Structure formats: C-alpha cells, structure tokens
Amino acid sequence: MSTNRQMILNFFMNSTGFHETAWRLPSAEPEGVTSLSLYKKMALIAEQAKFHTVFLADAYELGENVKHQALNRLEPYTLLSALAGVTERIGLVATVSTSYTEPYHTARLFASLDHLSGGRAGWNIVTTGIGKTHLNFGREQNYEHTERYQRALEFVQLATKLWDSWEDDALLFDKARGLYADVEHIHAVRHRSDIFAVEGPLNLPRPPQGYPVLAQAGSSEDGKELAARIGELIYTAQQTLADAQAFYADVKSRVEKYGRNPNEVKIVPGFSVIVGATESEAKEKEAELRESIIPELGLHRLSKRLKVDLFSYPLDGPVPELPDPATINENRSRFELMKNMIESEKLTIRQLIERVSGGNGHRTFAGTAEKVADELESWFTGGACDGFVIRPQALPSGLEDFARLVVPELQRRGLFHTEYRGTTLRENLGLARPNNQFSAQSQQRKGVQLA
Amino acid sequence: MSTNRQMILNFFMNSTGFHETAWRLPSAEPEGVTSLSLYKKMALIAEQAKFHTVFLADAYELGENVKHQALNRLEPYTLLSALAGVTERIGLVATVSTSYTEPYHTARLFASLDHLSGGRAGWNIVTTGIGKTHLNFGREQNYEHTERYQRALEFVQLATKLWDSWEDDALLFDKARGLYADVEHIHAVRHRSDIFAVEGPLNLPRPPQGYPVLAQAGSSEDGKELAARIGELIYTAQQTLADAQAFYADVKSRVEKYGRNPNEVKIVPGFSVIVGATESEAKEKEAELRESIIPELGLHRLSKRLKVDLFSYPLDGPVPELPDPATINENRSRFELMKNMIESEKLTIRQLIERVSGGNGHRTFAGTAEKVADELESWFTGGACDGFVIRPQALPSGLEDFARLVVPELQRRGLFHTEYRGTTLRENLGLARPNNQFSAQSQQRKGVQLA
Numbered sequence A, B: 001m002s003t004n005r006q007m008i009l010n011f012f013m014n015s016t017g018f019h020e021t022a023w024r025l026p027s028a029e030p031e032g033v034t035s036l037s038l039y040k041k042m043a044l045i046a047e048q049a050k051f052h053t054v055f056l057a058d059a060y061e062l063g064e065n066v067k068h069q070a071l072n073r074l075e076p077y078t079l080l081s082a083l084a085g086v087t088e089r090i091g092l093v094a095t096v097s098t099s100y101t102e103p104y105h106t107a108r109l110f111a112s113l114d115h116l117s118g119g120r121a122g123w124n125i126v127t128t129g130i131g132k133t134h135l136n137f138g139r140e141q142n143y144e145h146t147e148r149y150q151r152a153l154e155f156v157q158l159a160t161k162l163w164d165s166w167e168d169d170a171l172l173f174d175k176a177r178g179l180y181a182d183v184e185h186i187h188a189v190r191h192r193s194d195i196f197a198v199e200g201p202l203n204l205p206r207p208p209q210g211y212p213v214l215a216q217a218g219s220s221e222d223g224k225e226l227a228a229r230i231g232e233l234i235y236t237a238q239q240t241l242a243d244a245q246a247f248y249a250d251v252k253s254r255v256e257k258y259g260r261n262p263n264e265v266k267i268v269p270g271f272s273v274i275v276g277a278t279e280s281e282a283k284e285k286e287a288e289l290r291e292s293i294i295p296e297l298g299l300h301r302l303s304k305r306l307k308v309d310l311f312s313y314p315l316d317g318p319v320p321e322l323p324d325p326a327t328i329n330e331n332r333s334r335f336e337l338m339k340n341m342i343e344s345e346k347l348t349i350r351q352l353i354e355r356v357s358g359g360n361g362h363r364t365f366a367g368t369a370e371k372v373a374d375e376l377e378s379w380f381t382g383g384a385c386d387g388f389v390i391r392p393q394a395l396p397s398g399l400e401d402f403a404r405l406v407v408p409e410l411q412r413r414g415l416f417h418t419e420y421r422g423t424t425l426r427e428n429l430g431l432a433r434p435n436n437q438f439s440a441q442s443q444q445r446k447g448v449q450l451a
C-alpha cells in the first residue's frame, strides 16, 4: 500500500444519475426509484470499488419538475439503514436539515444508524435553502439565511451533547449485581435557548463513532463559517481549478482560526462524470445525454435558480442580466457560481442548459479513465481538494464504468486505497473519534472529590 | 391449508425479553441491544416461523430505570429498515407518536419503509402518554389526554392524504416522450387547521400498500374511539378472558358504528409467554425469571404507574389505596387494569411486582406448547381476539422456544397458517388496500369535463 496521501471518494447516489434527464437513457432504470434492489446493487458496486461513502441528498418537498425529471431517491434514513444491513464497510451519509427536524429525533436516528452499521454513519447538515419546504411544516415562510445558519450551529452543538449524554463506559451489563447501566455516567443535557429546549439524556448509548461524521455543504459566508466550526467532510461545487484552490485555502484557514486541525477537515468538490472505454465512447455517451435534454425543464429550473423568467427570451440568445447575489436567500453560492460561469463563458440560454444539465453547477467531465484520473489527480495534488464527490451523470451505468475503469487507474497511481483501512467511517476517512464533553466534566468532578 | 379462520401472530421484539429483568439470565444477550445482529437473528426466526409481523414499541425519552432495566431497542425506522433488507415476507411495524413528530416526515418515512420492504410496513399510532417526553421537544408539559387523541385523529387523516397525494397511476416513466410523471395525478393536500398546516404533495409515490397497516393501542374511551375510526390492527393488554371478550365486542361494535367492516379490524391482545418442553421446565424458567427480579425496580416503576409511593409501605403488606382513574392523564387503561387486578386478587406489593414484572399488565402464561396453544385457542375461538401479540418473557430464547414448540402445535391444529398467503402485510392480514381519496375526485372531475 502506498504511504502517499490518498484521495477520499464519495459516491453520490440517486436513482438514475445526475444528468437531469439521464432517466431517459435505455440503460436507466427509473422504475427502480422506489425499490431497494437498485440502490442495493449500486451500494455493493461502490463498496466493491472501496468508495469511502455512499451519500444521499434530501429535501422535504416534491419540487416542481417531476413531470420531466426523475425522483431522486427514497428517504435517506430508511434507505441507508436498509443498505447498512447488506453492506459491511462503506460509509452511509444522509442529508438531514436543521431547519425542519427536531434535534432529539435527529440525534437519535443518527445514533441508531451508527450503531446498526457498526460506526459507518455520516450526517450531511443542511439548512434547507431552496423551495417551499416551510409550507409542509406549518410555516408561512422559510427562515432567513443568517437565522438558518444560527439554528444549524446550535442544533449541531445540541446533537453532540445528546450523543455525549452517555459516556462510553456507561453500559455495565452486570448480570450478577443487576446493574445494567451506570447512571452516574449518563447525563441530562438541559439545553435551553430561544430556539431549542431539550432535557435529555438521549435514549441510546453513545454511537460507535462518538458522533457520526459531520458533513456540510454551505458555500456562502455563513456556510463556510459553519463548515469551519463543525464540518469534517465539506461538499462543494467548483467549476475551475483556481476557484477550488481558493475555496480550499479559504476553508482550511477558517478551520485553523477556530483552533481545529485542518487535516481533520476533508474538502470534496463534486465531479459530474461520464467515463468511456475510449475517447469516442465518452463523447458518444455525452451526446446521448445531451439529446435527452428537455429544454422546458432546463428553462424552468434555471428560471427558478436565477430568478429570471428565461421562457421570455430566445433559446439561442444570450442569458439576460441577473439580479445582485446579495438579494438571493436560497442557494446563494450556487447562484454566484452560475452567474460567473455565464459571464466568463458568454453562454446562450441553450448552452447554459446543456452546461448545467449534467452538473447542476458542479464540474462536469467526459473522457477515458486515464483522462478522468488525470483530472482528479491534478485537482487532488494541486491543493484543490482532499477527494471528490463522484456524481455519475447516468446511473447505474456510470457507477459501473467508474468502478471498473477509473478506480483501478487511481489505485495504480497510488492515489486511492485498495482496501478499507478500518471498520468505521472515521477510521477510513482518517478522522479522530471525538472526546466526550461530559467525560471531561466527570473526571474533573472526581478530581474535586478526591482533593 | 385449512380454510378455517386462522390467528394473526405478531412478534413483539425487544433486546432481552419482556420480563423486566430477563436481561440478567445467562441466555440473555444484553450487549446485543445496539447491534443489528441480535435483531436480525430474531427477525429471521420470526419469519421462518411465519409470524405476521415483528413489532417495535417506542418512546422519545430514556425513562428512569436504566440502572436496573435493559434498553429495549434501537430506533424503529432505522432498525426495521435494516431488517427489511434481510427479510422477505414478515411485516415490519414501528411505533411513532402523533404528539411529537411532524405529519410530513412521518408519512414519508412510512412510505419509504413500505416501498423498500415491498409493502410490509405497519404504523403503531401512539399519542405518548407516559413520562417526560415533552421536555425533549421544547414543551413544558404533555398535551392533555383528549387533545392528544384529537391531534392523533387529524394527524392520521392528514397522513392518508399525503399517501394518496400520488394516484397509483401517476408514474409514467415514458422515456420516449420525456414524461416521468403525470402531474395531473399528483395533488397538493392543502391541509390547514389550528393544529397542522401541510401543503403537500408528498415527495414519494403512493406506498405499495396504499397506506401502511394502521395499528393502534389506545384502550381508554378516546383510545377505543380512535381505534374504531382508523385502526386496523388493535393492540391491547387484557388479563382475563372475560375482559378480553368485552373489549373485543366493544371495539368491533364501535367499528360498525363508523360504517366500517368489523372484519377489517384485527384485535390482538398481548400474551407474555414462557414455553417449556415440559411443564417442569416451564416452571423452572418461570422461577429463574422470578429470581432475577430487583424489587427496587418494581417499586420504582409501579410507584410511577400507580401514582403512590410504594417505597413507604412494607413489601409483604397489601397494596395501599390507589387514586381515582379519572385523575390519570398517562396510560389510563393500564392503570385501571392494574387497579382491578390488585383489588380482585388482593395482592401484596411483592406479589404485585412478581405479577407485573413479566407482563407489565399483559396476560402472562408459563407452560408446555400444548398448554400455551390451548390458552391461545380458547381466547381465539372464544370471541376474545383475532390473534395475539406474543411477548416472550426472555429473548432471544423465548422466541426460539415459541417458534420451535408452539407454532407447529398451532399449525397442527389448523389455527395458524403454514405459509404467508401474500407478499404485502395487508394481504397477509386479510386487509384490503385502501382506495385513493384523490382518485375518486379526479374521476369525478373527468366526468364533469366530459359532460
């Protein structure tokens, strides 16, 4: 095994791939969206290829595009739990929003997933920026951007208290003396603020990993600050090497500012990929996906994202002027990224649609395994990232291609592990198991009593 | 296969059994509480034995007894989803409270569990009567009894609207025309009341079963009314044949009052069982469990349940006078049951502890397979139930005993199926798949347009 720094690879899973209309390909299995077998097949391929994680995005609303666009997935807790039962080593990362769930439930569900997977759970902490989710939870409007991130920080801190509410030695299982648990080592959390009031303790022992791995994807100022304070796996969408390098340096320096070790924060940009056995096969696949595009869908999605009614402009004319990013409450960083891309590349509306249909703002790339590996290597060794979120444009075929062609090439170059190094996700990512904030206190208490 | 009416058997699962201190037995595996393997082993035994369901209780607080009492389980959605991946036919019933969860999340999680299990999900609808759960969700006190049941009814009705928000024919998967779903057959629910406001639609297609099977366990007046209106599988704790018969007749007649078919409501009392190969083996197992009792635990639990400080009375003296049931906001029916039992059997405190430690108010029984089968048969044929919730006093051993000894005896008598009759839980329970409330409306709309 190489002793060089190696990259982290996350498989971003959905039902039919990350190209907007990949579900129309002959190889796509859109009927599989609601059945475990499709996801199980993909998780096993990803595990066989030694991906560090399988990752599921999430949202609590239908959205507006289901006429032309595939549903992405089942619900993450249930789906990943089902996959926990049929996989052994791959990490299982679920997205859960801090704006529309309860800290007690969220802490508990992740604790349970971490227990039943033997320490393989990860939580992608999102604040739910887009859409009309609030209408499904009795709210007239969404929380404002800054407020969302304040809630998120407090939510996560509270969740860590709940996970720590059982010290690691709290379970005794002492049959002879009839002592199941040492209640001196189980603690109420007594959290009380204007936002949350939770008494605790949690009704599950501390997860095997201490906490699930904390993933985060905010790219705005607030988002990067949250990532720097509590994130361990940082998802991001970056179009160019230079932008990715700047983001990497920025987040790592913020991490240091909070007294954390920058090596304990792994930055993984998205990479929307098409792999071909030959260059021309890759181009054919790319063309096939381009032909699947439904312009109406692209116009609809982009009009929403960019806050401009693109339907009223000619498809082959330039993208009209966009609003000031400061006015955007939803996914502000993605908006800025697209705005920059449109301006620097002077895109027509049709070109913009083609450009984002495969990547939704993430870097897209089509090529042979060698070219894909070159691309990943240059970002990885060029100070732009610690690994990637692999978003196959077509699924399941694109995962099969990546696993069969690209992974061996990366391994040959010593850039990717050939075996999981540990059993927990933390071990595999090289992240320390966090200390328990209550154990420190009980040590102190004991010290005081002894003195 | 017999054409006689056959009983429904549900396996109530927890980590170490339903006797309060069964975790102390040599055969108990208390360390398994947080690991999938113990639950997987039991679910597979239960499925092999053709149990209709594996059922998990739940609560969102730790409770006060973990010093002496085992934790019961992992979190139900995650645990049952993991089991969905490794089982094929057994139903998966999770308890979820309508007082401390969001309708959108709950409807969605059950839809997802139903999809990934191929139509095997059930929901035990509870209102969370006991304890201090409210303190984990920012509330100073619990909802009052009547209010809890009002919320529960509205919650379930809203959930059915969310499940129905996708008509069964809404998914098109039409690759050629680029039509993924027929949005005319996907409906907002626009539910708005003083309690809940949910816009919908759900972001998952209608579950395979239409709705998960709706289980309910309320035994108070409010509880029985809810059961009669929406329940399909009714859990109950009954001590005597006469009480069980009265409950059965009562609930079935209420069901008719709401215009429902009483055959579509299955009543299944709890049965806390110890099975021995011989009568003396059963008695030995019973004695072993009695010896495991920790009086302090019993005193604590019963003082809470009965609202009397039993610690201040002699263990071998009579149970002191109990408060008026009308003053009980928590589990009122269980309180009444225990009060009746204490009065009719004139129990001392120690006897009461022994009496409830194995059953927590449910009927307890120890005997050979033949005696157990006799007992089940007499209730089943005597108009007291449609089946049972089997609560082995010790786990996993008590399940193994029941599966190996009692199930074949029941099958021999033609009282229990020898194979699952369908693939969904509804099919196996003999429950119809519910009609979609929106489909009826769209039919009407179409009719109007044609006219």
Ligand SMILES: Cc1cc2nc3c(=O)[nH]c(=O)nc-3n(C[C@H](O)[C@H](O)[C@H](O)COP(=O)(O)O)c2cc1C
Binding pocket: A056, A057, A058, A059, A095, A124, A125, A126, A127, A128, A129, A130, A217, A218, A219, A220, A221, A222, A223, A224, A235, A236, A237, A270, A330, A331, A332, A333, A334, A389
């Ligand atoms: C790889 C990746 C995955 C994401 N997954 C989700 C998701 O599942 N749900 C969600 O609401 N947002 C998701 N986001 C969006 C982010 O949570 C966040 O809203 C976005 O990056 C904008 O953050 P900002 O408001 O700080 O700019 C994801 C972002 C990235 C880069």
Ligand SMILES: Cc1cc2nc3c(=O)[nH]c(=O)nc-3n(C[C@H](O)[C@H](O)[C@H](O)COP(=O)(O)O)c2cc1C
Binding pocket: B056, B057, B058, B059, B095, B125, B126, B127, B128, B129, B130, B217, B218, B219, B220, B221, B222, B223, B224, B235, B236, B237, B270, B330, B331, B332, B333, B334, B389
């Ligand atoms: C077999 C069975 C299982 C139950 N499981 C739960 C449970 O998991 N969680 C819960 O809060 N209550 C549970 N209960 C309690 C009932 O939901 C309900 O609170 C109780 O029967 C009292 O109802 P009442 O207030 O209508 O009298 C269960 C009851 C029975 C009989």
